Amino acid sequence: MDEPAEPTEPTEPTSRSTATEDPFSKAPASGTGSGANRTRETVTAALLAALLAASAWISIPIGTAVPITLQVFIVLLAGLLLTVRGAVLAVGVYLMLGAAGLPVFAGGLGGWGVLAGPTGGYLWGFVVAVAVISWLRTRFAVLVGKTIGDALALAMGVLVIYLFGWLQLAAVTAIDPWSALIVGVLPFIPIDAFKAVAVLVVAEALRRSGVVR
Amino acid sequence: MRPPVPFGQYVPGDSPVHRVEPRAKMGLVAAYVIMLFTVGDFIGLIAAGLLAITAVAISSVPSRLVLRGVRAVSVILAFTLLAHGLRWNPATVSLVRLGPLALDPEGLLTGIFFAVRIVLLVVGTSLLTLTTSPVRLADGIERLMSPLEVLRFPAGEVAMMLTVALRFIPTTAEEAEKIVVAQVARGARFDVGGPTRRARAYVPVLVPLFVSLFRRADELATAMEARCYRGGEGRTRLRESHLTLSDWVVMISGAVLMVGIGVSL
Numbered sequence: 095m096d097e098p099a100e101p102t103e104p105t106e107p108t109s110r111s112t113a114t115e116d117p118f119s120k121a122p123a124s125g126t127g128s129g130a131n132r133t134r135e136t137v138t139a140a141l142l143a144a145l146l147a148a149s150a151w152i153s154i155p156i157g158t159a160v161p162i163t164l165q166v167f168i169v170l171l172a173g174l175l176l177t178v179r180g181a182v183l184a185v186g187v188y189l190m191l192g193a194a195g196l197p198v199f200a201g202g203l204g205g206w207g208v209l210a211g212p213t214g215g216y217l218w219g220f221v222v223a224v225a226v227i228s229w230l231r232t233r234f235a236v237l238v239g240k241t242i243g244d245a246l247a248l249a250m251g252v253l254v255i256y257l258f259g260w261l262q263l264a265a266v267t268a269i270d271p272w273s274a275l276i277v278g279v280l281p282f283i284p285i286d287a288f289k290a291v292a293v294l295v296v297a298e299a300l301r302r303s304g305v306v307r
Numbered sequence: 308m309r310p311p312v313p314f315g316q317y318v319p320g321d322s323p324v325h326r327v328e329p330r331a332k333m334g335l336v337a338a339y340v341i342m343l344f345t346v347g348d349f350i351g352l353i354a355a356g357l358l359a360i361t362a363v364a365i366s367s368v369p370s371r372l373v374l375r376g377v378r379a380v381s382v383i384l385a386f387t388l389l390a391h392g393l394r395w396n397p398a399t400v401s402l403v404r405l406g407p408l409a410l411d412p413e414g415l416l417t418g419i420f421f422a423v424r425i426v427l428l429v430v431g432t433s434l435l436t437l438t439t440s441p442v443r444l445a446d447g448i449e450r451l452m453s454p455l456e457v458l459r460f461p462a463g464e465v466a467m468m469l470t471v472a473l474r475f476i477p478t479t480a481e482e483a484e485k486i487v488v489a490q491v492a493r494g495a496r497f498d499v500g501g502p503t504r505r506a507r508a509y510v511p512v513l514v515p516l517f518v519s520l521f522r523r524a525d526e527l528a529t530a531m532e533a534r535c536y537r538g539g540e541g542r543t544r545l546r547e548s549h550l551t552l553s554d555w556v557v558m559i560s561g562a563v564l565m566v567g568i569g570v571s572l
Contacts, residue, residue, distance in 0.1 A: 096554035118492040128395070130533040132538070133528045133532055133536060133538075134468065134524060134528040136468060136472060136528075137528045137531070138477070138520075138521060138528075139414065139467075139468060139522035140467070140468035140469075140472045140480070140524075141471065141472070141475055141523060141524050141527070142520065143468065143472040144341075144473075144474075144475035144476045144478075144479045145479045145483070145516070145520060147472065147476045148476050148477075148479040148483060150485070164483075164513075167509065167513065168426055171513070175517075178421045183464075183468065186465070187465060187468045187469055187472055188472070190445070190448055190465070191441075191445075191469065191472060191473070191476075193448070193518060194436065194441050194444035194445050194448060194469075196436075196441050196473075196476070197471035198476075199490070200337050206336055206340070206435060206436075207376060207428050207429040207430075207431070207432030207433055209341050210428060210432065211380060211425060211428055211429065212380065212383045212387075212425060213380075213383070214513055227340075245520035250463060253533075266392070266421075266425065267383065267386070267387040267421055267425070268387075268417070268421050269386075269387065269390040269391070270390075273390050273393045277386060290514070292507070292509045292510070295507060295509075295510050296509065296510055296514060296517070298509055299514045300514060300517055300518070303514065305517065305518050305521045305522075307482070
């Protein structure tokens with residue numbers, strides 16, 4: 095979505111690029127210039143952070159022992175739908191809300207302790223993962239096509255979350271890396287594969303609906 | 308549906324711990340975390356624990372609330388103990404054996420050390436959020452970030468985003484619940500079928516959720532533009548909070564004490 099093709103607006107690359115280095119490309123015909131796009135990008139990211147925070151409280155009964163929250167879905171979706179800047183801001187603000195002590199992390203937890211604690215690595219991983227997804231998907235789209243590109247970008251993003259989560263889990267509890275892998279990564283692979291599929295379907299539906307491009 | 312936890316864990320009060328400026332408190336917590344990760348033995352942990360208990364006692368926050376965070380990490384605590392304490396078919400003879408599994412007292416001691424460290428981490432850090440309101444914390448985070456503006460970090464914008472996000476969390480949660488309930492009322496099932504079907508069941512929830520989110524962002528951005536919002540720079544505050552002399556004294560003496568404990572014990 096970083097491609098300069100923007101059918102609603104006559105292309106004026108020089109005047110736009112001087113005002114801001116990263117125009118929010120999916121604004122539908124805002125017409126008021128780059129300032130409005132920037133505000134829109136910022137507000138969208140803020141609302142996405144609010145949704146991420148709220149999703150700690152929304153659980154969908156799926157019939158498994160582990161209650162599924164929407165959190166990882168929304169993190170992955172943010173990577174697919176927003177620019178790198180917007181996605182990183184959204185997830186970063188979400189982590190700051192958590193650091194400020196709001197009960198926005200899985201299981202209604204909040205506070206510095208969660209970020210510094212054994213499971214905090216997954217949360218740090220979110221920030222890097224959205225940046226990776228958002229950046230890779232535009233590159234992959236050129237190489238292997240949009241759908242496969244998105245799927246590959248998501249897979250890389252999930253791997254990033256695992257990597258950070260695994261490292262911090264092993265470091266904080268000082269258990270050996272292999273055990274940390276068994277507890278902290280392997281059980282989540284099937285569930286996260288579900289989630290990635292759902293994210294692909296939702297992102298496709300949203301693009302079709304014309305809300306985002 | 309009401310959130311399972313009250314909005315923010317903040318417990319209003321007027322203890323000395325409550326009165327310390329948020330930025331000073333965040334500095335102290337940072338020093339506390341450094342201390343926990345640098346102490347090398349149980350004496351250091353006991354010192355850190357005594358400090359944490361003293362702070363909780365001064366804050367007059369019910370200990371039940373302080374321990375709520377510990378309950379949430381209980382699975383990881385149990386696993387830490389087991390992973391360190393149990394050995395598979397050890398060469399040395401152990402007191403307690405169950406088939407090939409054996410209890411290793413030395414490993415168990417190591418496990419207890421790391422488990423206690425996690426407990427202290429949770430207790431100390433949750434004290435910050437139990438005694439500081441989210442708005443003041445968000446404000447404190449903004450003030451701490453403001454030097455980063457030199458590095459082109461958008462501190463003002465991030466502060467605005469924090470405020471917007473804080474304001475819209477309840478609204479968003481309500482809306483999401485409404486959509487889930489509405490789709491269930493239309494016969495949506497989240498608990499049947501194979502992986503693909505289950506994944507697809509989320510589409511009718513997430514699509515309206517995101518459509519309304521992007522629409523609301525549009526409206527809000529327009530409203531802000533109409534009120535002459537032009538980025539975060541130079542934004543003023545309704546309430547200013549200042550670091551007083553006593554805040555500085557508490558922060559510096561506390562940080563020196565804790566880092567000292569961490570390095571020497």
